[in-house]
Amino acid sequence: MLIVKKFGGTSVGDKDRIFNVARRCIEEYQKGNDVVVVLSAMGKTTDHLLEQARDINPKAPKRELDMLMTVGEQTSVALMAMAMHALGVPAISLNAFQIGMRTTSNYGNSRLKDIDTERIRHELDNRKIVIITGFQGVNKYEDYTTLGRGGSDTTAVALAAVLHADACEIFTDVDGVYTADPRIVVNARKLKEITYDEMLDLATSGAGVLHNRSVEMAKKYGVTLVVRSSLNDSEGTVVKEEVSVERMLISGAALDKKAARISVLGVKDEPGIAFKLFNTLSKNNINVDIILQSVGRDGTKDISFTVDEDDVDEVISLIEKNKTRITAQKVTCMRDIAKISIVGAGMVSNPGVAAKMFESLYNAGININMISTSEIRITVLVAQEDAEKALIACHDAFGLAD
Amino acid sequence: MLIVKKFGGTSVGDKDRIFNVARRCIEEYQKGNDVVVVLSAMGKTTDHLLEQARDINPKAPKRELDMLMTVGEQTSVALMAMAMHALGVPAISLNAFQIGMRTTSNYGNSRLKDIDTERIRHELDNRKIVIITGFQGVNKYEDYTTLGRGGSDTTAVALAAVLHADACEIFTDVDGVYTADPRIVVNARKLKEITYDEMLDLATSGAGVLHNRSVEMAKKYGVTLVVRSSLNDSEGTVVKEEVSVERMLISGAALDKKAARISVLGVKDEPGIAFKLFNTLSKNNINVDIILQSVGRDGTKDISFTVDEDDVDEVISLIEKNKTRITAQKVTCMRDIAKISIVGAGMVSNPGVAAKMFESLYNAGININMISTSEIRITVLVAQEDAEKALIACHDAFGLAD
Numbered sequence: 001m002l003i004v005k006k007f008g009g010t011s012v013g014d015k016d017r018i019f020n021v022a023r024r025c026i027e028e029y030q031k032g033n034d035v036v037v038v039l040s041a042m043g044k045t046t047d048h049l050l051e052q053a054r055d056i057n058p059k060a061p062k063r064e065l066d067m068l069m070t071v072g073e074q075t076s077v078a079l080m081a082m083a084m085h086a087l088g089v090p091a092i093s094l095n096a097f098q099i100g101m102r103t104t105s106n107y108g109n110s111r112l113k114d115i116d117t118e119r120i121r122h123e124l125d126n127r128k129i130v131i132i133t134g135f136q137g138v139n140k141y142e143d144y145t146t147l148g149r150g151g152s153d154t155t156a157v158a159l160a161a162v163l164h165a166d167a168c169e170i171f172t173d174v175d176g177v178y179t180a181d182p183r184i185v186v187n188a189r190k191l192k193e194i195t196y197d198e199m200l201d202l203a204t205s206g207a208g209v210l211h212n213r214s215v216e217m218a219k220k221y222g223v224t225l226v227v228r229s230s231l232n233d234s235e236g237t238v239v240k241e242e243v244s245v246e247r248m249l250i251s252g253a254a255l256d257k258k259a260a261r262i263s264v265l266g267v268k269d270e271p272g273i274a275f276k277l278f279n280t281l282s283k284n285n286i287n288v289d290i291i292l293q294s295v296g297r298d299g300t301k302d303i304s305f306t307v308d309e310d311d312v313d314e315v316i317s318l319i320e321k322n323k324t325r326i327t328a329q330k331v332t333c334m335r336d337i338a339k340i341s342i343v344g345a346g347m348v349s350n351p352g353v354a355a356k357m358f359e360s361l362y363n364a365g366i367n368i369n370m371i372s373t374s375e376i377r378i379t380v381l382v383a384q385e386d387a388e389k390a391l392i393a394c395h396d397a398f399g400l401a402d
Numbered sequence: 403m404l405i406v407k408k409f410g411g412t413s414v415g416d417k418d419r420i421f422n423v424a425r426r427c428i429e430e431y432q433k434g435n436d437v438v439v440v441l442s443a444m445g446k447t448t449d450h451l452l453e454q455a456r457d458i459n460p461k462a463p464k465r466e467l468d469m470l471m472t473v474g475e476q477t478s479v480a481l482m483a484m485a486m487h488a489l490g491v492p493a494i495s496l497n498a499f500q501i502g503m504r505t506t507s508n509y510g511n512s513r514l515k516d517i518d519t520e521r522i523r524h525e526l527d528n529r530k531i532v533i534i535t536g537f538q539g540v541n542k543y544e545d546y547t548t549l550g551r552g553g554s555d556t557t558a559v560a561l562a563a564v565l566h567a568d569a570c571e572i573f574t575d576v577d578g579v580y581t582a583d584p585r586i587v588v589n590a591r592k593l594k595e596i597t598y599d600e601m602l603d604l605a606t607s608g609a610g611v612l613h614n615r616s617v618e619m620a621k622k623y624g625v626t627l628v629v630r631s632s633l634n635d636s637e638g639t640v641v642k643e644e645v646s647v648e649r650m651l652i653s654g655a656a657l658d659k660k661a662a663r664i665s666v667l668g669v670k671d672e673p674g675i676a677f678k679l680f681n682t683l684s685k686n687n688i689n690v691d692i693i694l695q696s697v698g699r700d701g702t703k704d705i706s707f708t709v710d711e712d713d714v715d716e717v718i719s720l721i722e723k724n725k726t727r728i729t730a731q732k733v734t735c736m737r738d739i740a741k742i743s744i745v746g747a748g749m750v751s752n753p754g755v756a757a758k759m760f761e762s763l764y765n766a767g768i769n770i771n772m773i774s775t776s777e778i779r780i781t782v783l784v785a786q787e788d789a790e791k792a793l794i795a796c797h798d799a800f801g802l803a804d
Contacts, residue, residue: 015458018458019458049477052477052481053480053484056417056420056484056488057484057485057487060487063494064484064494065480065484067476067480067495068476068484070476071473074470074472074476075451075454075470075473077469078473079458081463081466082458082459082462082463082466082470083459085459085461085463085466086458086459086462092465092466093469098544142499142500
C-alpha cells in the first residue's frame with residue numbers, strides 16, 4: 001500500500017510534535033507500506049516570515065514573497081527527515097524543484113499542473129519515507145510559487161492522485177468532520193463519511209477543516225480522503241464520491257461569522273449592470289458569495305451580495321470609483337451578520353428541507369435577512385448576535401445530534 | 403561594466419543593514435552598471451539552524467543538514483530583493499536550482515563545477531539587479547549541497563569568472579587586507595595590493611579575511627578581487643596576479659592561535675610509516691599543516707605536525723586506533739601554541755629573510771618551537787603566551803608599520 005499523510009503547521013510546531021509525527025509515519029512504514037509525508041511550515045513560521053517581509057517592504061513583490069515563504073516548508077521537511085533518521089528509519093526530504101511540482105505562473109495563489117513522480121518512486125523503491133514540502137511549486141519561469149490558503153492539503157491530494165495512492169490522510173487538530181462546530185454545538189456528532197460535494201459546500205460555508213480546492217481535486221481524481229487527528233488514533237472522517245452508510249437528509253450545519261453584506265441601491269434596470277459590477281470585483285480578486293437582486297422603485301433595482309469581512313473596504317471603494325458606470329445611487333454595508341448553512345446530498349430528493357429550516361429559525365425567534373440555495377445547500381443570513389442560536393436550532397431540527 | 407558584490411552574514415544582519423547594502427548596490431546600478439549580488443545567511447541564522455538540527459538529531463545526515471542550511475541564504479536574497487523594490491529598483495532573487503549552480507556530489511563541503519548563466523544574463527538584460535544565494539549548490543542527484551566555510555566568497559568568485567565580470571568585490575567587516583591583524587598590531591598598515599599567492603599563504607596562516615578556496619579559484623580564472631568594508635567607502639585591497647606597486651620584501655604577518663601540535667614518538671625508521679599516518683588523517687578529512695620529522699634513538703624517529711585545535715581529540719583517537727600499523731610508541735599533544743607566519747613574494751629572491759625573522763624573535767626573548775618554510779612564507783611555532791609579542795616583533799622587524 002502507498003499512503004500519503006499530510007500534517008499541518010501545528011502538528012510539527014516543536015521538537016516533541018515533530019517526533020510524534022515521525023513515529024506515526026514510521027508505524028505505517030513498519031507495516032510494510034510506502035509512506036509519503038506532506039508537511040506545512042512549522043507553527044507560526046509563515047506568519048513570522050510575512051512579518052519580516054512587511055517590515056522591509058509592505059508592498060513586496062509576490063514573486064519575492066513566494067521565494068521567502070517556501071523556506072518554511074523546506075525547514076519542516078529537513079528537520080522531519082533528521083527526526084526519522086534519529087529513530088533509525090531512512091527518510092529523505094524533497095522540495096518543489098526536486099519533484100518538478102509544476103504550477104500555473106501566478107504567484108501567491110497558483111494552481112498545480114503537474115508532478116514528476118520519478119524521484120519519489122525511486123526513493124520509495126529504496127524503502128525510504130519520502131517527505132515533501134507542501135504549499136509550494138515551481139512555475140514555467142523556474143520561480144517558486146505558493147498555492148494559497150490550505151495549499152498543503154492540495155499538495156497531498158495531488159501527490160495521492162499522481163502516485164495512485166491507496167489512501168490520503170489529512171491530519172488536523174480536530175479528529176474529523178462534525179455535523180457542526182463542536183465548540184458551538186455541544187452535541188455535534190462526528191461523521192463517518194461525507195461526499196465530496198457535501199464537503200465542498202461545508203468548506204465554502206465556513207467549516208474550516210479542509211480547503212475546498214483540495215476537495216475539488218480529490219473529487220476530480222477520485223482520491224479518497226481521510227480527515228484525522230494528529231493527536232490521537234481515532235478513526236476520522238472519510239470523504240469520497242458516494243457514502244455507503246444510510247444517507248442522512250442533512251450531513252452538517254455550518255456557521256460563517258466572517259461574512260458581510262453589501263447592498264448597491266438604485267441601479268438602472270437595464271442589461272449589463274450586474275456584469276459590470278461583478279466583473280469589477282472579480283478582476284480585483286474579490287470572492288463574492290450569495291447574490292440577490294430585487295426590483296426597486298422607479299425602474300431601478302437593488303443588488304445585494306456577501307463578501308468576506310476583510311474585503312469590505314476594498315469593495316466599497318471599488319464601487320464608489322465605478323459608481324457612474326454601474327449607475328448606483330447608494331452603497332450600504334452590514335458587517336454584523338453571519339451565514340448559517342445546512343448541507344446534505346439527501347436534500348436533492350426531499351422537498352420541504354428549506355421549509356423545515358425556516359421553521360426552526362422562526363421557532364427560535366430568529367429573523368432571516370437573505371436566503372440562497374444550491375442543490376445540496378441552503379444558506380441564510382442572520383444577525384451576528386443570533387448566529388450560535390441559529391446554528392443550534394438548525395442542527396437540532398434535522399436530528400444531527402448524538 | 404558588470405560588477406559582482408558579495409556581502410557576508412553580518413552585513414545583512416538586520417533591516418537597517420539590509421537597506422544599507424541595497425543602497426550601495428543601487429548606487430552601482432545607477433551608474434549604468436550590471437550588478438550581481440551574492441549574499442550569505444543573515445547574522446546568526448546558520449548557527450540557529452544548526453542548533454535546531456542538533457537538538458533533533460546530533461548525527462543528522464549531511465544531506466538533510468544541507469537541505470536545512472540553504473534556507474538561510476534564500477531568506478536573505480528574498481528580503482534583499484524586497485528592500486530594493488522598496489527603494490524603487492527592479493531586483494530579482496535566485497537560488498542554486500534557478501541558476502544551475504552545479505557542485506560535486508558530497509554534502510557539507512562540496513566544490514563548484516558549473517553555473518548556467520542564461521537566467522542571470524536574461525535578468526541583467528532586463529536591467530534587474532540579480533541577487534544570488536551564496537554558499538549553496540545542487541549536485542547530480544538534484545540535492546542541495548553547501549560549499550563549506552567561506553563558501554559565499556567562492557560563489558562570488560565563480561560567478562565573476564563565468565560572467566566575465568569586470569570586478570568582484572568582497573565586502574567584509576574589515577576594510578581590506580592588513581600587514582597584520584590591527585587588533586593586535588596597532589600600527590599595522592592596510593595593503594593597496596597583494597598577489598593571489600601571498601593572499602593564499604596569509605589565509606592558511608590564520609588571516610581570516612578571505613577563504614583560501616575562493617582565492618585559489620580567483621587565481622585560476624584570473625578574477626581580480628577587491629576586499630572592501632561594507633560599512634564605509636574606503637578603497638580596500640586589490641588581490642591579483644602581479645602587484646604594480648614597488649614590491650615590499652614582506653607583505654604581511656599573520657597569527658593563528660588555533661593550531662595544536664601533535665607528536666608521534668618512536669615510530670620505526672622504515673618506509674611507508676609517514677604515508678600510513680597521514681593517509682589515515684586525510685581519509686578522515688583532517689587538515690594537517692606543518693610537518694616535521696626528526697630522527698630519534700634506537701632506529702626510531704619522531705613525527706610532529708600541527709592541526710586545527712578542534713581536530714585534536716579526533717586525531718589522537720585515530721592514531722591510538724592505528725598505533726600498531728604506524729608503529730608508534732607514544733602520542734603527545736601541545737595545545738597552548740601559536741603559529742606566526744610572514745608572507746611575501748619578495749622573499750624568493752632575498753636570502754636572509756628567515757634569519758632576520760629568527761633574530762627579531764630572539765631579541766624579543768621568544769623561543770621557537772618548530773619551523774616550516776615555503777617559497778613565499780616562513781612559519782614558526784611559539785608558545786601561545788608569546789604569540790602577540792612575536793607577531794609585533796616580526797611586523798616591526800620588516801618595517802611593515804605605517
